[in-house]
Amino acid sequence: VSKGPGNTKAMKSTAVPPGPPVYLDLVYIPNHSNSKNVDVEFFKRVRSSYYVVSGNDSAADEPSRAVLDSLLEGKAQWESNMQVTLIPTHDSEVMREWYQETHEKQQDLNIMVLASSSTVVMQDESFPACKIEL
Numbered sequence: 001v002s003k004g005p006g007n008t009k010a011m012k013s014t015a016v017p018p019g020p021p022v023y024l025d026l027v028y029i030p031n032h033s034n035s036k037n038v039d040v041e042f043f044k045r046v047r048s049s050y051y052v053v054s055g056n057d058s059a060a061d062e063p064s065r066a067v068l069d070s071l072l073e074g075k076a077q078w079e080s081n082m083q084v085t086l087i088p089t090h091d092s093e094v095m096r097e098w099y100q101e102t103h104e105k106q107q108d109l110n111i112m113v114l115a116s117s118s119t120v121v122m123q124d125e126s127f128p129a130c131k132i133e134l
Contacts, residue, residue, distance in 0.1 A: 021078075024048045029067065038067045043074025049082070054089040063088070068098045075109045086113045 027048040030037055051071065055063040075084060088095050099106075099113055106113065120126065 019045060021045050021047050026050045026052065028052045029054065029063075038064075038070060040070045040074045043071050044077050047078060047082075048084070050085045050087060052087045052089060053095070055092070063092065063094055065094055065098055068095070069102075071111070072102060072105055072109060075111060081110045083110045083112065086111060088113070088115070091115075 022045060024046065025048065027046055027050070029051055053063050053067070071084075071086065095113075099115075
């Protein structure tokens with residue numbers, strides 16, 4: 001297999017560069033919580049009271065276990081132990097396994113995961129709901 005100029009792709013990093021932390025109230029984890037865009041450095045720098053984690057396609061690695069683990073590793077490096085709430089938009093096997101396997105570490109780091117089985121019914125539609133209090 002030859003690699004000519006037409007067969008190569010430039011790897012472009014979209015990860016957060018090192019620098020001072022940024023504090024926010026609510027952060028939506030980009031790209032369906034894909035590990036190509038969110039790493040430990042992201043959580044070291046982008047500090048939030050609430051992180052919304054989307055993604056429900058396990059074939060596409062959504063949400064990524066690596067992203068969830070990066071939250072734990074990044075949060076462990078914060079100077080304060082402020083409470084962080086993780087809000088998954090979908091129930092997934094990855095999220096359930098991560099929650100169970102890392103529950104003790106979540107408690108140590110003051111991370112709470114919201115889980116909701118509430119359903120909103122409007123006319124002929126029903127969909128999952130989650131209440132967020134800021």
